[in-house]
Amino acid sequence: MMFPPSLLWSSRTAFRCRRSLWLVDSRLLYRQTQPSVSIHPVRVLKHIRHYATESLPQPKPETSKQTVLSRVLPSSLHSSPETISSFRKIVALAKTEKKPLGIAIGLLLISSSVSMSIPLTVGKLIDYFTSTNPQIPYGLTLGQASGILLLLFTAGSLANAGRVVLMRLSGQRIVASLRESTYQAAIRQEVEFVEKGEGDVLSRLNADSTIVGESITQNLSDGLRAIVMSSVGLGAMFYLSPRLTLLMLAVVPPVSLGAVFYGRYLKRLSNQTQEALGEMTKVAQEALSALRTVQAFNAAPQEEAKFHQRVLSVLSLQKREAIATAIFFGSTGWSGNVTLLALLGYGGTLVSNGAISVGDLSSLLLYTVYVGSGMQMLTSFFSSIMRGIGAGTRIFELLDRQPAVRPYYGVEVNPARRGPLRFENITFEYPSRRGVEILKDFRLDVEVGESIAVVGKSGSGKSSLHALLLRYYDPVKGKITFDGQDIREFNPTSWRNVIGIVPQDPVLFTGTIATNIAYGNESATREQIEVAARQANCEFIWGMPQGFDTPIGRMSLSGGQRQRLAIARALLKKPAILALDEATSALDATSEHRVNDAIDKILLSRQTTCLIVAHRLSTIARAERIVVLEDGRITESGTFNELVAREGTRFRALMAAQLTAATGEKMTPAEVINDS
Numbered sequence: 001m002m003f004p005p006s007l008l009w010s011s012r013t014a015f016r017c018r019r020s021l022w023l024v025d026s027r028l029l030y031r032q033t034q035p036s037v038s039i040h041p042v043r044v045l046k047h048i049r050h051y052a053t054e055s056l057p058q059p060k061p062e063t064s065k066q067t068v069l070s071r072v073l074p075s076s077l078h079s080s081p082e083t084i085s086s087f088r089k090i091v092a093l094a095k096t097e098k099k100p101l102g103i104a105i106g107l108l109l110i111s112s113s114v115s116m117s118i119p120l121t122v123g124k125l126i127d128y129f130t131s132t133n134p135q136i137p138y139g140l141t142l143g144q145a146s147g148i149l150l151l152l153f154t155a156g157s158l159a160n161a162g163r164v165v166l167m168r169l170s171g172q173r174i175v176a177s178l179r180e181s182t183y184q185a186a187i188r189q190e191v192e193f194v195e196k197g198e199g200d201v202l203s204r205l206n207a208d209s210t211i212v213g214e215s216i217t218q219n220l221s222d223g224l225r226a227i228v229m230s231s232v233g234l235g236a237m238f239y240l241s242p243r244l245t246l247l248m249l250a251v252v253p254p255v256s257l258g259a260v261f262y263g264r265y266l267k268r269l270s271n272q273t274q275e276a277l278g279e280m281t282k283v284a285q286e287a288l289s290a291l292r293t294v295q296a297f298n299a300a301p302q303e304e305a306k307f308h309q310r311v312l313s314v315l316s317l318q319k320r321e322a323i324a325t326a327i328f329f330g331s332t333g334w335s336g337n338v339t340l341l342a343l344l345g346y347g348g349t350l351v352s353n354g355a356i357s358v359g360d361l362s363s364l365l366l367y368t369v370y371v372g373s374g375m376q377m378l379t380s381f382f383s384s385i386m387r388g389i390g391a392g393t394r395i396f397e398l399l400d401r402q403p404a405v406r407p408y409y410g411v412e413v414n415p416a417r418r419g420p421l422r423f424e425n426i427t428f429e430y431p432s433r434r435g436v437e438i439l440k441d442f443r444l445d446v447e448v449g450e451s452i453a454v455v456g457k458s459g460s461g462k463s464s465l466h467a468l469l470l471r472y473y474d475p476v477k478g479k480i481t482f483d484g485q486d487i488r489e490f491n492p493t494s495w496r497n498v499i500g501i502v503p504q505d506p507v508l509f510t511g512t513i514a515t516n517i518a519y520g521n522e523s524a525t526r527e528q529i530e531v532a533a534r535q536a537n538c539e540f541i542w543g544m545p546q547g548f549d550t551p552i553g554r555m556s557l558s559g560g561q562r563q564r565l566a567i568a569r570a571l572l573k574k575p576a577i578l579a580l581d582e583a584t585s586a587l588d589a590t591s592e593h594r595v596n597d598a599i600d601k602i603l604l605s606r607q608t609t610c611l612i613v614a615h616r617l618s619t620i621a622r623a624e625r626i627v628v629l630e631d632g633r634i635t636e637s638g639t640f641n642e643l644v645a646r647e648g649t650r651f652r653a654l655m656a657a658q659l660t661a662a663t664g665e666k667m668t669p670a671e672v673i674n675d676s
């Protein structure tokens, strides 16, 4: 017996399923993944029964809610409280769409009832046309009966169309709101969490929310339809001929037992193939992402050979899988058809004995197909529920996650507040590198309006100071205070409002120059934006044809221009603290001059406390105080002249190394300053 391919899953869907979730059962999956597979519907029924009673641990008596779930979930999932809570949350999501979903379910019942009457009608028609004394119930004429049937089928189709529209729209609305809340939750997490698993967050936003939406609507509707089809179909079969129905139910179990074991073997093979495919992709990915290196070392043949090996192992597994699948489906198809033959044979004798009419036998065979389809749909329904729960668990994990730094919790900081900034005995490790102390008992006091240049070799922890200041992370020991108050007491959003940040490599977002300067400050007027741009020496904007309305992306900005835009963005906030992380790459002389001039203006105003991670000598020389960061601590501190004048300082060595790298000549900082 062949199932309509539309009822069968694509293998891609199944693979996705397998990746994320425990599947209902190998044999059922296998049937779902293969198009044009012969499946005996009653065998499927048996499988489900087996699945529900044996492959699952018995429900725990203590909780009635768990009991219901235990029947539908596989053992690996149903025992987990997470799964149960995820299931409940998914159901709760559907509550927002209670009304349309309720109507859709009503329509579904109407359309299913109509379609379930078809086999019976066909049987009656066959009997009517083959009978020597044809009679229509209720004394209807053939025309009237046909008219009623036509009306019924039209109503069924309309109900079905209505169901599809309502379910889809509800599903899409659920997915849309789920995406928004997932995005909101993700964007409020601490940076470490998102940066570590950015791809993960994106897949939750994209794939997982779609799966959850589908499992509430589309799959729920399919599942209900399947339940109606299977139960009504079986009932009708028993009504038409209990003997034939029992015969079918008796033939199936022994055949299905073999299929169970074989199905498991196939599933194992399929898993191995997927793993091998993963390995193959990894090899290709590595080489393609490092193509410059591959070509520079003429390593293409070597990479091709590596890939060839992986392709071979995939091929050999696929060959085994193909043979095994062929045997599996050949034999299940054969046994399915033999069962059908037995039914026809026995049914035929019953017809010739007059125990059953030709029409009833036809109806019964048609119902068998319906029940089979219903069972098939039911199995995908279980898998879909589990996929939905798996995806839901990942989404709810993010939705329920409390960020390590709660963005809207704590004391509001008045934007006009000013005060000294103190790093008090800070010890800091990155959460992903526990045990590696980036800062050790670090101490630094910065007075209001003071400018400090932090210097040190690459990787010494300079930028980490800014990360702590912005509360991307919190120190392991010690505290940072602003105006005498621990910054951890502040509401991070309002605290970040008083800090202007200029990162090493400023990010510009899609939009115009103006929207980029006003990033995070949407209420800023054009005038305020222009003032900030002027302060930051962004005169280049006025030279652009569309000025401040020039879209970013249509032009390429130089490093110096980007940095000045970032300074303008920071200045627009009128920050109490400016955290400037200077780009390490050299700027051309004019750019550097314009950037430095902008920094000068900020420093001279003495309105903003400046903590500059400095690389360029010209910037370092501008700061009132320079601190040298080494081994997580400040080892030297003083004005530029003091540090240059001091013999054998770490600062002199650092500067000399930088100058040598920049000029190619051995020079001292003092020489360069004098030269310029």
Ligand SMILES: Nc1ncnc2c1ncn2[C@@H]1O[C@H](COP(=O)(O)OP(=O)(O)OP(=O)(O)O)[C@@H](O)[C@H]1O
Pocket (backbone or CB within 6 Å): 430, 432, 433, 438, 456, 457, 458, 459, 460, 461, 462, 463, 464, 465, 613
């Ligand atoms: N997110 C992170 N997770 C783990 N380790 C990090 C992270 N960011 C930086 N580090 C490590 O912390 C150390 C200090 O890095 P940091 O960026 O603060 O140094 P830096 O002095 O600013 O360096 P550079 O001058 O090259 O910018 C480095 O060893 C770096 O590899």
